[in-house]
Amino acid sequence: MDIDNIESWPSITLEVEGPLVSHFFLLLQQGVTIRSRTGCSVASFLREEIGADIETIKRIQSVILDGSPVDDLESAVIKDGSVLALSAAMPGLVGATLRRGGTYSSFRSGITYHETQEECVRGEGLVQIKIFNLLMAELGPRLLQKGVIISSEDFIRFATGQSQDFWQGCRRITLDGKPLDAGELQDTAWLSGKGQIFLSVSSDKARA
Amino acid sequence: MDKILRIDMGADGGPKTSSVPLGQYAGFGGRAMTSAIVSKEVPPLCHPLGAENKLVIAPGLLSGTASAMSGRISVGGKSPLTGGIKEANSGGQPSQVLARLGYAAIVLEGKPKNNDLYKVFINKDGVKISVDNSLKMLPNYDLVAKMKAEYGEKICCISIGPAGEMKMASATVAFTDMELRPTRHAGRGGLGAVMGSKGVKVIVLDDTIVRGSTPGSPAVTMQMRVPKDPEKFKDANKRFVDGLKSHAVTGQGLPAYGTNVLTNILNEVGGYPTYNFKQGRFDGASKISGETQAETEKTRGANPTHGCHRGCVIQCSGTYNDKDGHYLTKQPEYETVWAHGGNCGISDLDKIAMMDFLDDNYGIDTIEMGATIAVAMDAGLAKFGDADAAIQMIHEVGKGTHLGRILGSGAAVTGKAYGVERVPVVKGQAMPAYDPRAVQGIGVTYATSPMGADHTAGYAVAQNVLKVGGDVNALKPEGQVELSRNLQIATAAIDSTGMCLFIAFAVLDQPDTFQALLDLLNSFYGMNLTADGVTDLGKKVLTMERDFNAKAGFTAAQDRLPEYFKSEKFAPHNVTFGVKDEDLDKVFNW
Numbered sequence: 067m068d069i070d071n072i073e074s075w076p077s078i079t080l081e082v083e084g085p086l087v088s089h090f091f092l093l094l095q096q097g098v099t100i101r102s103r104t105g106c107s108v109a110s111f112l113r114e115e116i117g118a119d120i121e122t123i124k125r126i127q128s129v130i131l132d133g134s135p136v137d138d139l140e141s142a143v144i145k146d147g148s149v150l151a152l153s154a155a156m157p158g159l160v161g162a163t164l165r166r167g168g169t170y171s172s173f174r175s176g177i178t179y180h181e182t183q184e185e186c187v188r189g190e191g192l193v194q195i196k197i198f199n200l201l202m203a204e205l206g207p208r209l210l211q212k213g214v215i216i217s218s219e220d221f222i223r224f225a226t227g228q229s230q231d232f233w234q235g236c237r238r239i240t241l242d243g244k245p246l247d248a249g250e251l252q253d254t255a256w257l258s259g260k261g262q263i264f265l266s267v268s269s270d271k272a273r274a
Numbered sequence: 275m276d277k278i279l280r281i282d283m284g285a286d287g288g289p290k291t292s293s294v295p296l297g298q299y300a301g302f303g304g305r306a307m308t309s310a311i312v313s314k315e316v317p318p319l320c321h322p323l324g325a326e327n328k329l330v331i332a333p334g335l336l337s338g339t340a341s342a343m344s345g346r347i348s349v350g351g352k353s354p355l356t357g358g359i360k361e362a363n364s365g366g367q368p369s370q371v372l373a374r375l376g377y378a379a380i381v382l383e384g385k386p387k388n389n390d391l392y393k394v395f396i397n398k399d400g401v402k403i404s405v406d407n408s409l410k411m412l413p414n415y416d417l418v419a420k421m422k423a424e425y426g427e428k429i430c431c432i433s434i435g436p437a438g439e440m441k442m443a444s445a446t447v448a449f450t451d452m453e454l455r456p457t458r459h460a461g462r463g464g465l466g467a468v469m470g471s472k473g474v475k476v477i478v479l480d481d482t483i484v485r486g487s488t489p490g491s492p493a494v495t496m497q498m499r500v501p502k503d504p505e506k507f508k509d510a511n512k513r514f515v516d517g518l519k520s521h522a523v524t525g526q527g528l529p530a531y532g533t534n535v536l537t538n539i540l541n542e543v544g545g546y547p548t549y550n551f552k553q554g555r556f557d558g559a560s561k562i563s564g565e566t567q568a569e570t571e572k573t574r575g576a577n578p579t580h581g582c583h584r585g586c587v588i589q590c591s592g593t594y595n596d597k598d599g600h601y602l603t604k605q606p607e608y609e610t611v612w613a614h615g616g617n618c619g620i621s622d623l624d625k626i627a628m629m630d631f632l633d634d635n636y637g638i639d640t641i642e643m644g645a646t647i648a649v650a651m652d653a654g655l656a657k658f659g660d661a662d663a664a665i666q667m668i669h670e671v672g673k674g675t676h677l678g679r680i681l682g683s684g685a686a687v688t689g690k691a692y693g694v695e696r697v698p699v700v701k702g703q704a705m706p707a708y709d710p711r712a713v714q715g716i717g718v719t720y721a722t723s724p725m726g727a728d729h730t731a732g733y734a735v736a737q738n739v740l741k742v743g744g745d746v747n748a749l750k751p752e753g754q755v756e757l758s759r760n761l762q763i764a765t766a767a768i769d770s771t772g773m774c775l776f777i778a779f780a781v782l783d784q785p786d787t788f789q790a791l792l793d794l795l796n797s798f799y800g801m802n803l804t805a806d807g808v809t810d811l812g813k814k815v816l817t818m819e820r821d822f823n824a825k826a827g828f829t830a831a832q833d834r835l836p837e838y839f840k841s842e843k844f845a846p847h848n849v850t851f852g853v854k855d856e857d858l859d860k861v862f863n864w
Contacts, residue, residue: 092569095538096560130542133846151542155522157533157779159716160708164539172754173715177543177847198538199565200526
């Protein structure tokens with residue numbers, strides 16, 4: 067995925083009735099990409115790029131950066147190409163083990179994230195975000211409204227899996243800024259092989 | 275709950291029952307009761323399927339009371355799978371009902387002299403045992419339907435499926451849930467085979483009493499057990515429930531998604547054993563995650579938020595419907611979805627749900643069965659990802675074909691039969707859904723638990739609350755051994771109360787909730803139990819269990835993970851299990 071090509075990707079926007087935004091949440095667990103600042107701490111990224119406030123960050127009990135659990139949000143640095151996964155508190159001993167800074171963090175010391183970058187290279191890049199469980203509803207609407215990059219294949223799977231009720235609840239759809247009929251979006255053949263698309267979803271819920 | 279029901283299945287003239295006082299077992303419940311009776315009365319060198327072994331079924335100390343979360347029930351005996359002592363516990367209705375009927379335990383002893391199959395009926399009037407060979411080889415769902423037709427809808431059942439009758443080492447003991455479905459299982463260690471060896475197919479419990487003396491008077495369930503100090507008990511229960519409901523895990527995460535909420539995060543950290551423990555990530559994880567599962571259930575009119583017994587406020591269970599909206603099985607748990615899913619390379623939730631149903635119906639441990647299928651796939655019996663072949667293997671077990679007999683004996687036996695080196699077992703029992711190379715601390719518990727590889731053995735409470743063994747420096751390597759020790763002690767104690775282990779999350783984080791738990795026990799029994807007392811109980815239980823295993827021939831050599839965990843690097847982190855043997859040997863030094 068090349069940030070220089072981003073302007074050439076198809077851009078789809080949807081305005082949906084409030085509850086329908088939850089239909090997009092399962093895309094978040096697979097991972098979506100955003101264009102964002104890099105070279106900043108995870109804490110700063112959560113605040114400024116994801117829009118998480120202090121209370122929300124407290125509820126983000128497990129933070130996984132490039133496959134490794136993070137204990138210190140201030141020292142771990144987001145880079146171009148980073149994969150960041152976020153989870154609320156999880157059950158079980160392993161759930162407790164994966165909590166940041168928890169009593170049982172030593173249980174997974176072999177895979178814990180340790181920042182190796184001595185100097186932060188500030189810039190812009192693409193970061194993949196995965197949002198799990200209760201955080202999907204908490205962080206999802208704002209992130210989706212801001213816009214995410216997903217593969218056209220993922221969007222095709224999403225679109226073909228939706229019922230007519232969903233499409234009837236789509237108030238406005240645009241492709242590259244031009245209005246599009248829901249039927250045209252359901253016929254996804256034109257998207258096949260397009261690589262990446264930029265998707266923005268807004269709803270009453272997100273706007274509130 | 276002041277008596278023990280002993281049923282001698284080998285008595286001259288047929289099974290003989292006796293109801294005896296608690297005696298030396300007073301004050302014990304759940305795992306403490308099962309392990310105390312087994313360690314005291316079962317010869318450690320006996321054959322698990324022989325007359326000398328005993329099957330002990332014991333509700334927890336607070337079962338049958340108004341206390342929330344008190345519906346766990348323990349089953350104990352010498353395990354046909356591990357050859358050591360075993361306690362497996364389950365949710366469902368029978369714990370509450372058995373306790374209200376006044377029994378602190380049922381002990382099945384001896385062995386029938388013929389091949390008759392028995393059913394046991396227990397109500398307020400006593401115990402009836404009768405031969406019923408029409409039940410032979412009935413799967414659990416059909417069996418329960420038959421009991422319902424015979425005894426009515428207010429019963430609950432403890433039963434075995436065909437796997438238990440065939441005395442397979444992966445056989446479970448099933449317990450019915452609130453809807454009278456056999457969906458809850460004491461799964462681990464093959465205790466269903468011990469029940470099968472006693473010739474008991476089903477124990478039917480009925481705690482109804484008729485209110486009024488006129489014909490047609492309504493049947494109602496017996497009253498809850500009465501605490502010594504009802505006011506303090508009520509107050510403690512309120513604080514306990516408030517604590518559970520206010521905690522993020524017990525109040526939100528588990529009710530919304532169930533235990534399968536763990537799939538995504540375990541996969542993300544690379545600790546999700548995939549393709550028979552070959553790698554830590556599964557490409558299809560998001561297709562079988564708790565989030566996807568809950569959405570699927572809602573879309574099909576099923577319920578992702580449901581308790582496994584009355585009095586449950588966490589509601590981590592649920593129901594799973596097929597594509598046509600018909601009930602297929604209860605919501606498959608994380609361990610089941612992993613065992614039949616990622617571990618076998620299968621990412622079809624409907625097929626996994628079908629396997630969950632078949633396991634419940636035939637009475638097979640889902641973890642052992644899934645791990646066994648993965649070993650069989652490694653042996654070339656099927657390709658990883660072939661869900662239909664996996665389903666067929668479970669049918670082979672249920673039918674008792676020659677292949678099914680091997681598979682039903684568990685992963686270790688299947689590995690031997692087919693010459694597979696990568697067999698993820700400890701003490702003969704298959705590992706659950708967390709790779710010990712990625713999460714090394716849990717590997718310490720897998721290796722050293724008297725139960726064999728068990729994810730719940732070191733699950734519970736709060737070293738920082740209990741202060742077991744003093745303050746632990748979790749940053750030192752030896753901290754993993756110390757934490758595992760403390761967790762095993764705490765878990766043994768919680769298992770003895772009959773409380774659901776999931777209370778541990780709230781107790782872990784909220785000392786007030788832990789105090790409420792102590793207050794529940796103290797106000798009910800008029801005791802003065804403290805955190806130290808809980809610790810002592812846990813140590814006592816583990817000591818009994820370790821002593822039994824030592825006499826059964828276990829040495830330090832059994833407290834080890836398979837060698838390949840030390841040498842095969844586990845992707846994506848390329849880690850091996852690094853805790854030294856001499857450190858493992860220190861786990862039970864207290």
